[in-house]
Amino acid sequence: MTRKQRRLTMIGGSLAVLAVAAALVLNAMRDSIVFFSTPTMAAEKQIPTGKRFRLGGLVQPGSLVRGDNLAVNFSVADGAATLPVSYKGILPDLFREGQGVVAEGALDASGVFRADTVLAKHDETYMPKDVADALKKQGHWKDDYGAKPSASAAPAPAQGASK
Amino acid sequence: MIAEAGHYALVLALALALIQSTVPIAGARWGDAALMNVARSTALAQLLFVAVSFTALVMLHVSSDFSVVNVFENSHSTKPLIYKVTGVWGNHEGSMLLWVAILALFGGLVAAFGNNLPLSLRAHVLAVQAWIAAAFYLFILVTSNPFLRIGSPPIEGRDLNPVLQDIGLAVHPPMLYLGYVGFSISFSFAVAALLEGRIDAAWARWVRPWTLVAWIFLTLGIAMGSYWAYYELGWGGWWFWDPVENASLMPWLAGTALLHSAVVMEKRNALKVWTILLSILTFSLSLLGTFLVRSGVLTSVHAFATDPTRGVFILLILCLFIGGSLSLYAWRASALKQGGLFAPISREGALVLNNLFLTTACATVFIGTLYPLALEVLTSDKISVGAPFFNLTFGPLFVPLMMAMSFGPLLAWKRGDLLGAAQRLTAAGIAALITIAVVYAWTYGGSTFAPLAIGLAIFVIAGAVTDLAERTALFRVPFATAMQRARGLPRATWGTAFAHAGVGVALIGIICETTWNSEYIGTLKPSDVAKVAGYELKLDGVTQRQGPNFREMIAQFTVSLDGEQLSVMTPSKRNFTTRGSSTTEAALLTRGASQLYISLGETTNEGAVAVRIYHKPLVLLIWWGPILMAFGGMLSLSDRRLRVGAPKPAKASRALQAAE
Numbered sequence: 075m076t077r078k079q080r081r082l083t084m085i086g087g088s089l090a091v092l093a094v095a096a097a098l099v100l101n102a103m104r105d106s107i108v109f110f111s112t113p114t115m116a117a118e119k120q121i122p123t124g125k126r127f128r129l130g131g132l133v134q135p136g137s138l139v140r141g142d143n144l145a146v147n148f149s150v151a152d153g154a155a156t157l158p159v160s161y162k163g164i165l166p167d168l169f170r171e172g173q174g175v176v177a178e179g180a181l182d183a184s185g186v187f188r189a190d191t192v193l194a195k196h197d198e199t200y201m202p203k204d205v206a207d208a209l210k211k212q213g214h215w216k217d218d219y220g221a222k223p224s225a226s227a228a229p230a231p232a233q234g235a236s237k
Numbered sequence: 238m239i240a241e242a243g244h245y246a247l248v249l250a251l252a253l254a255l256i257q258s259t260v261p262i263a264g265a266r267w268g269d270a271a272l273m274n275v276a277r278s279t280a281l282a283q284l285l286f287v288a289v290s291f292t293a294l295v296m297l298h299v300s301s302d303f304s305v306v307n308v309f310e311n312s313h314s315t316k317p318l319i320y321k322v323t324g325v326w327g328n329h330e331g332s333m334l335l336w337v338a339i340l341a342l343f344g345g346l347v348a349a350f351g352n353n354l355p356l357s358l359r360a361h362v363l364a365v366q367a368w369i370a371a372a373f374y375l376f377i378l379v380t381s382n383p384f385l386r387i388g389s390p391p392i393e394g395r396d397l398n399p400v401l402q403d404i405g406l407a408v409h410p411p412m413l414y415l416g417y418v419g420f421s422i423s424f425s426f427a428v429a430a431l432l433e434g435r436i437d438a439a440w441a442r443w444v445r446p447w448t449l450v451a452w453i454f455l456t457l458g459i460a461m462g463s464y465w466a467y468y469e470l471g472w473g474g475w476w477f478w479d480p481v482e483n484a485s486l487m488p489w490l491a492g493t494a495l496l497h498s499a500v501v502m503e504k505r506n507a508l509k510v511w512t513i514l515l516s517i518l519t520f521s522l523s524l525l526g527t528f529l530v531r532s533g534v535l536t537s538v539h540a541f542a543t544d545p546t547r548g549v550f551i552l553l554i555l556c557l558f559i560g561g562s563l564s565l566y567a568w569r570a571s572a573l574k575q576g577g578l579f580a581p582i583s584r585e586g587a588l589v590l591n592n593l594f595l596t597t598a599c600a601t602v603f604i605g606t607l608y609p610l611a612l613e614v615l616t617s618d619k620i621s622v623g624a625p626f627f628n629l630t631f632g633p634l635f636v637p638l639m640m641a642m643s644f645g646p647l648l649a650w651k652r653g654d655l656l657g658a659a660q661r662l663t664a665a666g667i668a669a670l671i672t673i674a675v676v677y678a679w680t681y682g683g684s685t686f687a688p689l690a691i692g693l694a695i696f697v698i699a700g701a702v703t704d705l706a707e708r709t710a711l712f713r714v715p716f717a718t719a720m721q722r723a724r725g726l727p728r729a730t731w732g733t734a735f736a737h738a739g740v741g742v743a744l745i746g747i748i749c750e751t752t753w754n755s756e757y758i759g760t761l762k763p764s765d766v767a768k769v770a771g772y773e774l775k776l777d778g779v780t781q782r783q784g785p786n787f788r789e790m791i792a793q794f795t796v797s798l799d800g801e802q803l804s805v806m807t808p809s810k811r812n813f814t815t816r817g818s819s820t821t822e823a824a825l826l827t828r829g830a831s832q833l834y835i836s837l838g839e840t841t842n843e844g845a846v847a848v849r850i851y852h853k854p855l856v857l858l859i860w861w862g863p864i865l866m867a868f869g870g871m872l873s874l875s876d877r878r879l880r881v882g883a884p885k886p887a888k889a890s891r892a893l894q895a896a897e
Contacts, residue, residue, distance in 0.1 A: 098629060102626045144760060
């Protein structure tokens with residue numbers, strides 16, 4: 075083979091691998107991207123049943139009901155709308171009523187959000203970033219959520235629970 | 238006083254870095270040896286001053302001097318001594334100080350052990366190191382000073398984040414930083430080569446050991462972090478494809494590619510321009526990792542504080558160094574002449590293939606990590622790219638890579654014999670097929686993918702063994718002769734075999750853990766029994782205990798298999814009063830390479846405890862694999878060829894001249 079042919083082989087091979095990789099990425103992008111919504115956004119967008127998304131908001135105080143065998147029901151609120159969530163499993167250590175939470179799952183036929191992952195990520199003052207941004211955008215941000223920024227200098231880590 | 242001394246030492250280190258970043262380059266331009274030698278003394282002095290600064294912060298933490306903001310916010314007088322020390326880097330300011338300390342350490346090492354480097358190359362390398370150092374000293378001094386005082390000192394500190402109060406914090410960040418920052422050396426060498434406009438095989442021989450050191454530490458650091466997350470976060474996961482994990486995986490992938498392309502350059506004087514580019518990219522990805530973690534654009538365990546000025550500052554450093562080095566590359570790379578020729582089927586060809594797959598895999602991780610950020614900035618849509626994305630892209634790219642992995646070492650340089658290599662791998666192939674059949678029959682009706690993947694892993698391991706057997710002519714010559722040959726093999730060959738086998742071992746662990754993991758999640762009352770994978774776990778009772786800075790609820794489980802009592806496991810839940818937060822301490826029982834894993838959830842009113850029990854078959858292989866890889870790296874590092882040092886560079890007449 076001449077130098078030119080060798081180089082062409084190499085370039086051709088590289089392009090083939092890159093094309094395969096691009097195809098894989100595009101394919102995966104189509105199937106495995108999960109969007110973030112608050113209850114209000116979920117209501118506006120009419121998310122179809124079974125479509126996975128991340129639901130973020132505050133755990134509605136007084137809504138937490140523990141059932142048998144680790145079944146948990148609670149509501150996520152963002153000030154304008156609430157959405158009931160059901161989950162089965164152990165909640166993260168930092169899960170508390172009135173605090174920020176992010177749950178991943180899908181709506182079922184009766185309009186209940188069936189979560190298979192619940193993330194709580196904050197200390198007493200800190201909000202999950204997604205939730206804080208969404209609340210700010212909707213004007214439900216209360217300043218006292220972020221009143222002691224230095225206290226969250228090392229916010230509690232992501233804690234999660236998943237089935 | 239100590240705080241002020243530490244602060245002052247850091248300012249002095251900045252001043253030294255500024256001298257080191259300019260004077261040696263001027264010296265190299267004018268051919269003045271004295272000026273070039275300034276780099277050496279300033280690098281050593283810089284190391285001294287940063288060490289003083291770092292020691293000062295450690296002393297402040299150990300003596301619980303709460304008049305310093307950093308100590309107040311991250312320490313507590315009742316915290317055990319080891320966590321007082323490790324807490325130094327368990328926060329943003331301290332961890333950045335550790336970052337520059339390690340950078341100075343590497344600079345100092347090059348200065349101390351670089352006696353056999355050409356004077357001007359050493360001057361350039363140390364100057365580039367000093368540019369990086371100066372940028373990060375400025376960053377610390379301007380935006381994240383760890384030595385700030387409080388006007389009226391409080392009596393007690395806020396304590397360290399409980400999750401970080403673990404021995405993992407003593408090991409994981411320093412290891413990871415030794416890896417991240419270690420790649421700065423190959424970066425500096427690459428930029429120095431571009432500045433000088435000359436590069437030869439000797440250059441690769443100098444760069445390789447440094448890259449190898451960084452790679453070993455990064456491998457161990459990532460593995461350690463993964464194991465830490467596994468036992469500390471309490472839900473048994475060991476890799477989440479979290480952006481911060483990806484931030485460490487990307488330099489690892491690029492660094493692995495760099496290690497391999499440097500071999501080609503060293504042995505065959507080919508792929509020069511590509512090796513330079515990889516050196517730049519690897520450190521750029523390390524910087525990107527630092528940016529992602531430290532700027533607060535991501536929320537994660539590792540994002541300690543979110544302060545926009547810091548983010549902007551690091552972004553500036555990032556743009557300056559990545560943009561600058563890539564522009565320099567674009568401008569000067571054409572001056573570096575292309576090296577030796579080789580056929581597509583050859584050792585070089587295999588290593589090119591390796592590089593192709595590793596960098597492509599790295600690119601998919603890059604897209605998956607940064608696409609959500611880019612989308613949020615552009616359209617303010619919030620998305621998350623999770624494990625499915627990476628499994629669908631990263632996985633398929635690693636399969637051909639691992640298949641090719643066994644062939645590479647068996648091919649000759651320049652022109653290889655694929656058929657011959659395939660013949661020599663027959664035994665490995667048969668071993669893989671038998672494994673697939675046995676695993677498939679054993680787990681009949683289960684996953685079909687898992688047996689195939691395990692077969693691939695066995696092929697990789699058997700391929701590594703085949704390589705050694707071929708080189709020692711095992712089974713063809715008397716055993717004693719083969720042993721003698723084995724002793725005579727270069728250590729780098731042994732290193733390759735161990736590192737490659739390590740990949741196979743890790744793959745077996747990953748597949749077994751994800752496929753045959755069994756779990757029990759439920760609530761247990763005292764004397765209830767849970768059954769998982771044949772093991773019986775009886776909850777004996779729940780007790781309370783007072784720790785140094787926490788209260789602890791301990792559950793005691795008796796584990797038995799087939800009626801025979803094996804052991805007692807005590808998972809617990811700790812409640813840290815100062816921060817009002819709690820952590821879950823999982824209990825682990827190791828059986829061979831498998832583990833039983835118990836973590837506790839909340840207690841109900843009737844005295845029952847929610848528990849999560851997992852049986853994770855062969856899970857430890859996931860971390861033994863990287864340990865094997867790192868061991869292989871160390872063997873390779875101890876190779877005579879690297880210890881003896883690089884040969885004299887190519888004669889000036891053959892040297893590549895810069896296009897001025």
